Amino acid sequence: MNNLEQIGWNQTIQDIEKETLARVITVQKNSYQVTDGTLDYMAHLSGKFMNQAINPLDFPAVGDWVEVLKLPDERKAVINRVLPRASQFVRQAAGTKTEPQIVAANIDTVFIVNSLNHDLNLRRMERYILSTYESGASPVIVLTKKDECSPDEVEEVISHVEGIAVGLPIIPLSNVTKEGIDLLMEHLLPMRTAALLGSSGVGKSTLVNTLLGKEVQDTKDIRSTDSKGRHTTTHREMFRLPNGALLIDTPGMRELQLWEGESAMESAFQDVEAFEEACKFNDCQHDTEPGCQVREAIENGELSEERFQSYLKLQRELAYEKRRQDQKAQLEEKSKWKKVSKNQRDSYNFRKMR
Numbered sequence: 485m486n487n488l489e490q491i492g493w494n495q496t497i498q499d500i501e502k503e504t505l506a507r508v509i510t511v512q513k514n515s516y517q518v519t520d521g522t523l524d525y526m527a528h529l530s531g532k533f534m535n536q537a538i539n540p541l542d543f544p545a546v547g548d549w550v551e552v553l554k555l556p557d558e559r560k561a562v563i564n565r566v567l568p569r570a571s572q573f574v575r576q577a578a579g580t581k582t583e584p585q586i587v588a589a590n591i592d593t594v595f596i597v598n599s600l601n602h603d604l605n606l607r608r609m610e611r612y613i614l615s616t617y618e619s620g621a622s623p624v625i626v627l628t629k630k631d632e633c634s635p636d637e638v639e640e641v642i643s644h645v646e647g648i649a650v651g652l653p654i655i656p657l658s659n660v661t662k663e664g665i666d667l668l669m670e671h672l673l674p675m676r677t678a679a680l681l682g683s684s685g686v687g688k689s690t691l692v693n694t695l696l697g698k699e700v701q702d703t704k705d706i707r708s709t710d711s712k713g714r715h716t717t718t719h720r721e722m723f724r725l726p727n728g729a730l731l732i733d734t735p736g737m738r739e740l741q742l743w744e745g746e747s748a749m750e751s752a753f754q755d756v757e758a759f760e761e762a763c764k765f766n767d768c769q770h771d772t773e774p775g776c777q778v779r780e781a782i783e784n785g786e787l788s789e790e791r792f793q794s795y796l797k798l799q800r801e802l803a804y805e806k807r808r809q810d811q812k813a814q815l816e817e818k819s820k821w822k823k824v825s826k827n828q829r830d831s832y833n834f835r836k837m838r
């Protein structure tokens with residue numbers, strides 16, 4: 485097996501020398517850790533890269549394929565280029581700036597992890613499904629802690645989840661008894677990349693350990709008895725499973741917010757949009773209009789009021805985001821024209837002076 489195949493490379497690209505390719509496994513501020521499938525390297529961005537990168541999305545993220553210059557003796561590398569991405573998770577950077585930030589790249593499947601035994605938040609799950617579709621990856625719903633529930637309880641949770649995760653695989657499992665892990669493995673194929681998404685405490689780190697068959701990710705239990713400062717060492721964010729599948733578990737995925745998602749809404753809310761399309765009037769507000777299929781679906785129980793409200797709320801948020809982005813684009817356009825016209829003035833003044 486070629487060493488790049490070990491980190492998910494399954495294509496041939498003629499214009500790159502294979503030896504110079506690596507995959508980003510950890511990002512910490514301006515320092516990167518990359519792997520060529522055999523060795524890990526500490527990497528930084530080359531001057532050439534810095535000169536070309538203008539957009540925050542140009543910078544490498546966990547899962548990115550990068551073209552590097554390797555210094556094998558020192559286990560160091562210089563990143564020259566980020567290869568085009570098959571998928572990308574984007575979130576807004578912290579603070580008030582309307583700036584996108586890339587969380588992870590080249591993910592094929594996202595495991596949306598929830599615990600079966602408490603705090604099942606369907607609205608949050610809808611958001612995760614939406615974010616996953618937005619990124620270009622496929623969602624799979626994972627329900628942990630099956631060992632703590634009776635079969636009836638498991639069935640009940642699944643029936644709730646089925647109502648919102650339309651057509652998606654739903655996998656109940658236990659990290660304790662390992663029941664259901666084999667079903668999860670069907671979505672962890674060699675050379676493909678999966679990532680974990682879900683709230684704190686649902687069992688993501690435990691799942692990583694289960695899948696790797698060893699303790700690599702600290703779990704809650706351990707962390708609480710932990711002395712301070714132990715986590716200053718680099719925390720790996722991408723793992724290779726024994727079968728060759730790759731698994732991304734990055735803290736960035738836990739703070740996702742919505743960013744551009746109109747087409748994703750269609751996928752995540754197919755059921756609601758189908759009712760909407762059937763309304764008698766094109767501009768139906770789903771309020772008191774005659775022939776409103778949305779209201780009818782809610783009344784006869786085909787659609788839950790909560791899901792419809794959640795759909796409206798997410799739509800409003802997306803509209804708000806879009807306005808903010810448009811505003812920002814307008815401002816940028818303005819300042820660009822200011823610069824252009826200043827240049828024109830300058831050259832005009834220059835001609836006059838001659």
Ligand SMILES: Nc1nc2c(ncn2[C@@H]2O[C@H](COP(=O)(O)OP(=O)(O)OP(=O)(O)O)[C@@H](O)[C@H]2O)c(=O)[nH]1
Pocket residue numbers: 628629630631632657658659660682683684685686687688689690691702703704705738
């Ligand atoms: N009974 C049972 N407990 C589990 C299972 N999976 C995880 N746990 C426990 O749940 C707690 C939280 O698990 P973690 O793996 O730390 O959760 P996490 O999602 O990684 O949490 P963060 O790191 O805060 O995001 C730990 O005490 C685990 O031992 C399971 O399938 N069954």
Ligand SMILES: [Zn+2]
Pocket residue numbers: 760763764768769770771773775776777778779
């Ligand atoms: Zn209607």
